[in-house]
Amino acid sequence: MSHVPGLIQSIERSSAVLRLLAGGPDRLRVKEIADALGLPKSTAHSILRTLEHVGFVEQDPRTARYGLGRGLLDLSSAGIDANELRGRALNWADTLAGRSGEEVRLGVLSDGEVLVVHHVFRPDDSLQNLDTGVRLPPHATALGKVLLAYHATAAESLVAGGLDPYTRRTVTDRRELARALAETRARGWALSVEEWRPGLAAIAAPVRTSGGLVVGAVGIAGPVERLTDTRRQARPALVDQVVAVARSISREVQA
Amino acid sequence: MSHVPGLIQSIERSSAVLRLLAGGPDRLRVKEIADALGLPKSTAHSILRTLEHVGFVEQDPRTARYGLGRGLLDLSSAGIDANELRGRALNWADTLAGRSGEEVRLGVLSDGEVLVVHHVFRPDDSLQNLDTGVRLPPHATALGKVLLAYHATAAESLVAGGLDPYTRRTVTDRRELARALAETRARGWALSVEEWRPGLAAIAAPVRTSGGLVVGAVGIAGPVERLTDTRRQARPALVDQVVAVARSISREVQA
DNA sequence: CGGGCACGTGCGACATTGTCGCACGCACCG
């Protein structure tokens, strides 16, 4: 059918499906939706499958009929739950700790701070504190840089409140922070070297849901000399490990 | 980025955009959204334009920033308002009356009945009643058949309540009605010959919004001998006129 | 008050992607 150019057909159709489902109190069959919109069954089913995946519609397992999902109502209550994220990430975090030999943290953004929702100790039996539940400053940590880089407004309000210095290397200038975040976006991971605690460095990468929305960050932390080379650049092998695990968790979250 | 096959990328991205906008109370810039999702500006803009078009997001004209639209909340108020539909259709209805020489009606589905929201008299100066506001039986009129054919559940509940006969030719059997609606869907227009009033026939076609959702129907009505040939088939020239005007109104509604 | 930067917007070409036709299993009805 004649379609307005410049607009995305599948999104228009999705909204039509949602409106149709919202129209009546009843759940609808694939065939009914396809007929009502003049679409082939396959196409309607494909759209429905995607909408179900993102939580906008739900399918009754008994009748196989589709209705509006909870995701539409939850639009105001940000994406994914922190506990759910933690559950999905557990195994991968352990894997990362094993491979890298460093401690692993999983963080989300909460009230403008980094909330550590999971913490795996370094594989050796050294003395360490459990950081789960701890809050970290976003501008001074690798986890925080990742979360800021992919959040639209958190960086602004953080800057507005001033950037506290924790070490000599903490980024406190708004311009420099903006540059660091742009770099993080460009390469897909963040590095922090002695910006939070002297002698410590960290590497982190984003966890994304379908569509690319960042809902969390995973990263490793350890002594500067183990995470970086002599020029204070991140060791590529470790970066790859972190990025790979972040992608694995992302895949897990979407399942 | 690695994308789950079988799912529609642009819809996933749309939901990510919506979640992002829902995340904070602030409106966001195109750049912010693009960066947060890791998309090129153009792509983000294209998605936003479409979402705005379907009413899921709104753009503040002053700041050019995007926020969630009213359309999300109004999902229950199936698409377009009857008055708005009427306004957009006025000129085209007149055109159709002029070309066809018959009276024109514009109808929507309301409480399981056809509500006539607009009525243009036959161009000659004969005596006619203004039908605006009148309710018609869906199963016995061309307008009604169109609206039923593209509505998922209306036909069911109508059948459940029983099909009243108005003439000798009124369709009262549920099977026959189902067949008529399937035919209507297949060819894109509906015909009614003496099913509502003896001596009268009607031809109608659907008005669709973006995505294909049917929100109304337009049609002409007149004496059987003018609308049909000797075998009681609709005259193709008239069908074309009705279908063409329905498409024009559809285009108007989407603008 | 002027210069420069960054943003929103639009277009066009390419390649990816969504679409559509077809077929399989299954469940329900007759």
Add this chain to the structure above:
DNA sequence: CGGTGCGTGCGACAATGTCGCACGTGCCCG
């Protein structure tokens, strides 16, 4: 127990969404 109609999945094609680039504008900073 046969038949019909449904939901689902796959594959190939072509339409479609994506992306790079450039224009004009408004804002901020100097």
